[in-house]
Amino acid sequence: MEFAKFTGKTLDEALNAACNAKGCAKEELHYEVTEEKSGFLGIGKTIEIEAYCQKDIEDFIKSYIQTYFDNAELDGTVEIENDHGFYRITVNTKNNAIMIGKAGKSLQAFNRLVKAAVSAAFKKRVGLLIDVNGYKEERYEKICKMAVRVAKDVRRTKVDAVLDPMPADERKAIHNALAGMNDISTKSEGEGEGRRLHILYTPGKDEE
Known part of the structure; x- marks a missing residue:
């Protein structure tokens, strides 16, 4: 630009x-x-x-997403919260099924697309996360409940577990959810879209 x-x-x-x-x-x-x-x-x-300035980045993101909506003939509004240089973007649309896709795959791809576009435009890495109609919050709640169940099994059986690949924000949500569990730790391994979270039996780890 x-x-x-x-x-x-x-x-x-x-x-x-x-x-x-x-x-x-x-x-x-x-x-x-x-x-x-x-x-x-x-x-x-x-x-x-x-x-x-940061306002220019916000304006670029809004314009980019709005242009995407217009070209795809989708409705939608965009709100941006600047969290110390990390941009949290809320998209409200009637076409949430199209935007989110199966298991959030379309939303992940769109997030990567917008991130790549804004980073290229401003010649630096720009962190952002797009949520559609509150999908991400519901997703975090669901996967964290699942992860707690898995962690309890790991602690009971003393056998580590590996979760399905998921994006960085979801791995972080699970890491935070399990951080306070005795004898349980987490780490991520793998590259790109194949990166997975490992739930590890760690005897002696106290609550944080």
């Missing part, structure tokens, strides 16, 4: 121009000096920067 460009006689002046235009503090800006002219005998010196 094209970043907005700002100029000034000094870097500080260019940054101030960017802050005034975007309505943000300097600490929120991400910038790169794109051109620096020294002028003649120091007269007419200018610095040009490209700059964006």
